[in-house]
Amino acid sequence: MSRARPASLTLDEFLPYRLSVAANVVSQHIARVYAEQYGLSTQEWRLIAVLGEDGDRTQLDLVKRTRMDKVPVSRAARALEERGLVRRTRSERDARSRRLSLTAAGRRIYERVAPAALSAEAEVLSELAPAERAVLRSLLERVERTASRVLKQDP
Structure with a gap:
């Protein structure tokens, strides 16, 4: 087995x-x-x-x-x-x-x-370029939205 x-x-x-x-x-x-x-x-x-x-x-x-x-x-x-x-x-x-x-x-x-x-x-955030800061914020927002959606589905 x-x-x-x-x-x-x-x-x-x-x-x-x-x-x-x-x-x-x-x-x-x-x-x-x-x-x-x-x-x-x-x-x-x-x-x-x-x-x-x-x-x-x-x-x-x-x-x-x-x-x-x-x-x-x-x-x-x-x-x-x-x-x-x-x-x-x-x-x-x-x-x-x-x-x-x-x-x-x-x-x-x-x-x-x-x-x-x-x-x-x-x-x-000083070591991140402005574009990197924008990407970081966008990614964090997406992760938060997804986690919130999944959390709402939990029993």
Whole structure:
């Protein structure tokens, strides 16, 4: 009886591992900007960035947009509210839901950190030509779309 040889996994060639490691290293580099200067966690900065870009949102909107779990979004929102950076108001559509928006102080942090985050991103991408950057973004978007589609098909 012949036995099939098990698939060999080499982490350095395994896409999920490489994406995770790359995301962690890039996030850590950029996190220095908002962590050291403003004492923000990665989750808090993500909420500020989304609210700064998209305007007020419900916590469920933030979960969907950031792809973070509900608990970290809730904790980050609460911490930002306690610091006076985010305001929570009752949603007009759903009394159980809260809409979050940046306060003036939150908006000032967004306006200061966003350019520094973009500068840190440029530093990380500095060895890629503009065409390579465009290809990288396009490939990442395609991988994300495909993974999202497959995830929706899972039971």
